[in-house]
Amino acid sequence: MKFEILAQCTKTKARLGRITTHRGEYETPFFMPVGTMGAVKSAQAWDLVDLGFDVMLSNAFHLYLRPGHDLIKDVGGIHKFTGFDRGILTDSGGYQVFSLSEHRTVTDEGVLFKSPVDGSMHNFTPELVMEIQTSLGSDFVMPLDECPSSVSDEKTVQTAVERTSRWAKKSKESFEKLRQEHQSLFGIVQGGVYEHLREQSLNEILEIGFPGIALGGFAVGEDQSAMLESINELSPLLPLDKPHYLMGLGYPGDILKSVALGMDMFDCVLPTRLGRTAAAITSTGRLNMKNSQYRDDSGPLDENCDCKVCQTYPRALINHLVKQDNVSGLQIITWHNLAFYAKLMKSIRNALRENKFNEFCDSCLKNTLIPGI
Amino acid sequence: MKFEILAQCTKTKARLGRITTHRGEYETPFFMPVGTMGAVKSAQAWDLVDLGFDVMLSNAFHLYLRPGHDLIKDVGGIHKFTGFDRGILTDSGGYQVFSLSEHRTVTDEGVLFKSPVDGSMHNFTPELVMEIQTSLGSDFVMPLDECPSSVSDEKTVQTAVERTSRWAKKSKESFEKLRQEHQSLFGIVQGGVYEHLREQSLNEILEIGFPGIALGGFAVGEDQSAMLESINELSPLLPLDKPHYLMGLGYPGDILKSVALGMDMFDCVLPTRLGRTAAAITSTGRLNMKNSQYRDDSGPLDENCDCKVCQTYPRALINHLVKQDNVSGLQIITWHNLAFYAKLMKSIRNALRENKFNEFCDSCLKNTLIPGI
Numbered sequence: 171m172k173f174e175i176l177a178q179c180t181k182t183k184a185r186l187g188r189i190t191t192h193r194g195e196y197e198t199p200f201f202m203p204v205g206t207m208g209a210v211k212s213a214q215a216w217d218l219v220d221l222g223f224d225v226m227l228s229n230a231f232h233l234y235l236r237p238g239h240d241l242i243k244d245v246g247g248i249h250k251f252t253g254f255d256r257g258i259l260t261d262s263g264g265y266q267v268f269s270l271s272e273h274r275t276v277t278d279e280g281v282l283f284k285s286p287v288d289g290s291m292h293n294f295t296p297e298l299v300m301e302i303q304t305s306l307g308s309d310f311v312m313p314l315d316e317c318p319s320s321v322s323d324e325k326t327v328q329t330a331v332e333r334t335s336r337w338a339k340k341s342k343e344s345f346e347k348l349r350q351e352h353q354s355l356f357g358i359v360q361g362g363v364y365e366h367l368r369e370q371s372l373n374e375i376l377e378i379g380f381p382g383i384a385l386g387g388f389a390v391g392e393d394q395s396a397m398l399e400s401i402n403e404l405s406p407l408l409p410l411d412k413p414h415y416l417m418g419l420g421y422p423g424d425i426l427k428s429v430a431l432g433m434d435m436f437d438c439v440l441p442t443r444l445g446r447t448a449a450a451i452t453s454t455g456r457l458n459m460k461n462s463q464y465r466d467d468s469g470p471l472d473e474n475c476d477c478k479v480c481q482t483y484p485r486a487l488i489n490h491l492v493k494q495d496n497v498s499g500l501q502i503i504t505w506h507n508l509a510f511y512a513k514l515m516k517s518i519r520n521a522l523r524e525n526k527f528n529e530f531c532d533s534c535l536k537n538t539l540i541p542g543i
Numbered sequence: 544m545k546f547e548i549l550a551q552c553t554k555t556k557a558r559l560g561r562i563t564t565h566r567g568e569y570e571t572p573f574f575m576p577v578g579t580m581g582a583v584k585s586a587q588a589w590d591l592v593d594l595g596f597d598v599m600l601s602n603a604f605h606l607y608l609r610p611g612h613d614l615i616k617d618v619g620g621i622h623k624f625t626g627f628d629r630g631i632l633t634d635s636g637g638y639q640v641f642s643l644s645e646h647r648t649v650t651d652e653g654v655l656f657k658s659p660v661d662g663s664m665h666n667f668t669p670e671l672v673m674e675i676q677t678s679l680g681s682d683f684v685m686p687l688d689e690c691p692s693s694v695s696d697e698k699t700v701q702t703a704v705e706r707t708s709r710w711a712k713k714s715k716e717s718f719e720k721l722r723q724e725h726q727s728l729f730g731i732v733q734g735g736v737y738e739h740l741r742e743q744s745l746n747e748i749l750e751i752g753f754p755g756i757a758l759g760g761f762a763v764g765e766d767q768s769a770m771l772e773s774i775n776e777l778s779p780l781l782p783l784d785k786p787h788y789l790m791g792l793g794y795p796g797d798i799l800k801s802v803a804l805g806m807d808m809f810d811c812v813l814p815t816r817l818g819r820t821a822a823a824i825t826s827t828g829r830l831n832m833k834n835s836q837y838r839d840d841s842g843p844l845d846e847n848c849d850c851k852v853c854q855t856y857p858r859a860l861i862n863h864l865v866k867q868d869n870v871s872g873l874q875i876i877t878w879h880n881l882a883f884y885a886k887l888m889k890s891i892r893n894a895l896r897e898n899k900f901n902e903f904c905d906s907c908l909k910n911t912l913i914p915g916i
Contacts, residue, residue, distance in 0.1 A: 212871075214875070241838065483588070489610075
């Protein structure tokens with residue numbers, strides 16, 4: 171994997187970059203829509219291309235449980251399986267495994283857990299997680315990490331940091347043996363909101379050596395300003411010649427602020443999850459499309475948006491469909507929400523290309539793109 | 544509305560035609576996907592265009608109840624409301640009103656019924672049904688008719704035929720006063736499977752005079768061979784210079800056989816409804832995509848299909864998604880099913896253009912396109 175900086179913002183740490191692998195080129199900063207089970211809800215694989223997404227995120231934990239990584243390998247790998255032939259990043263599933271709380275036991279070898287699907291027992295080790303993802307053939311591979319909850323005390327977070335580093339080392343060794351040529355393994359930095367633990371984690375990960383750095387354990391319930399503060403503290407320490415992936419983020423305002431802090435890659439369930447609750451993300455804020463004020467509204471969902479949804483449907487139709495619990499309404503909103511994120515990232519990249527990112531960012535944040543959305 | 548015959552099959556009654564209205568041109572025979580509430584489930588308005596559908600069907604009864612025809616008129620009419628700017632046919636809702644059984648009372652004036660939405664009482668008259676559809680602005684308008692159940696005795700069907708004719712006359716008078724320039728009102732022929740009642744109904748409808756003839760009360764539960772026999776008996780009596788709309792049909796094999804009997808327009812919930820039960824309509828028969836035999840199948844849904852779904856996804860992904868009750872699986876199958884119908888109609892039209900319809904029809908029916916699908 172090659173990472174180049176194409177343009178550096180002169181007022182912030184934001185940068186326009188390009189990741190090149192044996193399978194393709196992807197300009198950063200980018201946002202990855204989430205297709206946990208191999209498909210993004212309400213969008214066909216060709217819709218993602220149409221919307222302008224270069225990289226999709228899927229989940230190794232879920233695909234391991236069902237239908238199984240060996241099956242996907244036999245079918246021809248994750249790109250053939252999902253029908254998405256651009257980039258695919260697979261999350262390791264560390265976050266999901268740790269979320270099982272009472273149904274898992276953590277040791278230095280890995281995590282023993284009870285499958286939420288059929289109750290069977292599984293042992294997730296760093297090595298198994300590499301076996302899964304190298305079988306899948308995803309472009310960007312994540313190691314097993316320990317992601318403590320946002321309310322964990324310092325000692326718990328320290329243990330997690332140290333274990334994450336030991337597992338990162340094992341993961342790299344295993345990955346080097348099993349990898350396909352186009353695959354790249356990222357290192358994950360933990361440490362919660364404890365500055366010195368983040369720094370320790372980063373140093374250990376850098377020492378092992380990875381072509382990309384992921385910041386994990388953010389956006390897991392902690393205070394938003396603490397999160398941004400923590401990223402701000404960490405960002406001067408990040409190597410400039412590697413892509414920085416901020417896992418699980420987030421709100422459009424947070425993405426903008428994080429890009430300004432030098433972050434390059436994002437993923438979040440927000441556009442699809444909000445869509446399924448009839449919430450539209452627009453340039454003037456979040457709209458609850460169940461609200462009767464839209465019942466006879468002939469305007470588009472977002473008057474500043476030129477996506478197919480906004481060019482096609484009036485708010486009145488969308489309100490009508492969601493009030494009837496008609497699935498088409500939620501599909502329409504989700505499509506727009508995805509378009510909103512795709513367009514935001516494209517605007518960010520274009521602003522960086524023209525060295526106007528700071529102005530673009532200010533103008534967005536002065537409007538309503540701030541955390542409320 | 545102008546209807547021209549572009550090509551007449553020399554071996555069957557099938558014909559290639561063109562309907563021209565002030566809004567557009569639509570080649571027949573065509574199939575209309577069903578968007579009861581104003582949207583076709585699992586397909587965006589632009590997908591319908593992409594798939595090759597010229598005309599969509601919606602339902603006046605449902606849109607009258609929610610969100611109301613006046614609201615749709617205020618928003619700019621049904622094309623603006625639905626975002627579908629090609630042809631739209633609205634069914635009157637006669638079938639839906641009569642399906643309410645205990646919750647409706649039929650008189651010569653109309654049908655008094657209790658709303659299934661909120662229990663309020665409504666009086667559906669031929670005049671109101673015209674007011675609704677002229678407000679909506681659909682291209683093809685259907686009058687209120689009485690559609691008796693398939694097990695009705697002769698006397699019941701005769702009463703329905705006579706009432707349908709009286710209502711047709713009232714509808715025409717009302718339509719002429721209220722219509723928009725691009726709108727055309729069809730006459731509906733009832734009569735169940737009683738040959739002489741079908742003939743009586745047709746003669747009365749022809750005498751009143753309509754630019755298009757719809758055959759109603761088929762595919763409502765009667766024996767399939769009785770239905771085709773009845774259409775066969777009726778077909779020599781139909782005026783050749785008007786389009787023939789066979790309402791509510793149906794299976795691909797039945798559509799082929801009905802085209803051979805001179806039918807020009809079709810609608811059915813089958814492709815979308817089957818899609819939502821994980822049943823795929825393919826050139827080799829109906830496939831239940833929940834079936835484990837597809838779990839590691841790397842082939843397309845239908846190897847004889849070149850639709851986007853068949854070019855993009857392996858059966859293994861679809862099986863995986865439907866087994867997980869992931870809505871994406873049903874969306875994928877529905878998209879293919881719609882593509883199957885669009886392609887079938889396009890193939891029929893092309894075969895007619897080249898005077899090869901009979902051979903095309905035989906070859907389809909010799910394969911598995913027969914009623915089983």
